[in-house]
Amino acid sequence: MDLRKVKSLIDLVSESDISELEISEGQDKVKIVKTAKDSGSYPPSISKDYITSHNRQEGNNSSDSSLEDLKKQSSVKEEGLLIVSPMVGTFYRAPSPNSAPFVNIGDQITEGQTLCVVEAMKLMNEVPADKNGEIKEILVENGQPVEFGQALFRLA
CATH class of the missing domain: 2.40.50.100 (RNA polymerase II/Efflux pump adaptor protein, barrel-sandwich hybrid domain)
Known part of the structure; x- marks a missing residue:
């Protein structure tokens, strides 16, 4: 499964009221679970520095975000x-x-x-x-x- 897709799914879960998401694509299977406490915390797989940086750039709504963007920012x-x-x-x-x-x-x-x-x-x-x-x-x-x-x- 493409890393951009996985990152998009993580963002989808973290920004919504969904607590769990499971996707199967061929033999690939991804399960994303949001932590129970919702006190402004982020999933452990995304650094807070990245979230802060990402939120500042929301006007730049690029659908091409990828691991490379994450590496450059963090x-x-x-x-x-x-x-x-x-x-x-x-x-x-x-x-x-x-x-x-x-x-x-x-x-x-x-x-x-x-x-x-x-x-x-x-x-x-x-x-x-x-x-x-x-x-x-x-x-x-x-x-x-x-x-x-x-x-x-x-x-x-």
Whole structure:
């Protein structure tokens, strides 16, 4: 399923009175559940910085928002650039349990290089670098669950 569609569905649920939405498209299945407390909180998969930035730009109602837009708005920090998760899943530093990690702290990376794998619905999805740089910090432990848009790596 296209990431833009998933993001649109998340936005739809968060902006409406719907508490749960389940969509099936072929073999892909997405279930989005809004948290019970409705005290101005946002789903954990969307950062509050992104929501604030997004709300300021509502006059710019572009239907082409995507993961790239999210990365551009949330990845430039004072401490360096962030590589974020393109989906919800489980973070793995190596292609298999007995393999060496794709990258380590201090490694120089190039655009397109595989940095990690995020497993979602029993599918292994490689996460490529979207820019050149040096791995300054790995922000997630191997085998831990990650959210859409969650920072995985900090680049120097």
